[in-house]
Amino acid sequence: MDTLQGSHRINEVDHFYKKVIEAHREYFHYWLHHTLFHWDFFLSLFLAVVPWVLWFIFRHKESRDRLLFAGFFVIITTSWLDFWGTMYGLWFYTGKVLPSMPSFIPWDFCLLPVFVMLLIQYKPIRSPYLKGLIFAGGSAFIGELLFQWIGLYVMTNWSIFYSFPIYFVIYLIAHRLSKASHFAEV
Template identity: 30%
Template sequence: MTNHEMIASTKIDLWQQLYSTWLTTELFSFTWWFSVLFLVTSYFIWWKLLEKSKLVELLLFGSLIAVMSAFIDLIAENLVLWQYTVKILPFSPAFFPFHLTLAPIALMLVYQYSDSWNKFLMYSVIAGGIYAFAIIPLFVLVGEVRLIHWNYFNNFITFLARAIFCRWILLQCLQTQTSYQGHSANRQFFKPICQPTSKPVHLPKEDYDNPKK
């Protein structure tokens, strides 16, 4: 048996054990129901508060947060910084309720109501405090997650780091988009939540005198 075959066999055995544990211990437990109800409520509140006209921009920002969060979680799990004890679905990532739902939802709302860096930083600090010092301890209390070589302050710092970095990335993308829209003859006007700084496009005088050639 080759190494690849041994790895595949081990994965099958591990999956069977994980699925058996999920089916007999995790499914419909108090922690499982708590997670499901918490997520449903979070999505409901988010959808009610969401500015639907900016849906694409907000989802792009939320996706950036989710991707970065998943990367951080992959590193943390390999270093055994924390551990998840309950999954909502047997094949879903264990970090789904936190890094792919709660953090992106919270920061999408922060982004939505922030048209400047000052507002964004202030709201991010507030949201990060609630997330790190209220929501995470609550999930620790009900047994959803167990912190091993980690603490709540570290959650707060990484929350802010994700927020700042992803907003900066998105602003760079909007800056690039704006510059190309300025040179496009058949452009569609798009007004993002966060207006990137760009120089106005000045048309030659003859274009104003003869708009249709």
């Protein structure tokens, strides 16, 4: 079939995708033999399940939809940024639950969104800027350093000082989204 792109360009791009597919295939075999059912796999699995169990227990049931709306924003944003960071070689992860994208499920899909949702619901009158500082400081200076010390997170061209303002802005946007009151009927 003739396309607007032209077969030469399609073949060039196909060459790059085949390299990516081969790299993923090699990593899957490594993960299968060196990560699956090892201590770091179980730690990552624990970190993927426990935050959601805690959120389910301690959530404000009447605010569930608002909290999940903010939490899904955090999931989408952090997993997208994490994808870009790993794709451009700024950091990488070991001990992954799944050998695929997103980069690190416990961090992007569990720890960060649950942390944000719990902060939003705890003392909701408190300053979102203070809570944003707590989230950014806890995530960058405690979470990232702890994951680095364990060996699950390896920074190659990144600094936790870059992460701090990003986490702060993510929290402020999530907080704002949790306060949204103008949803139209479907």
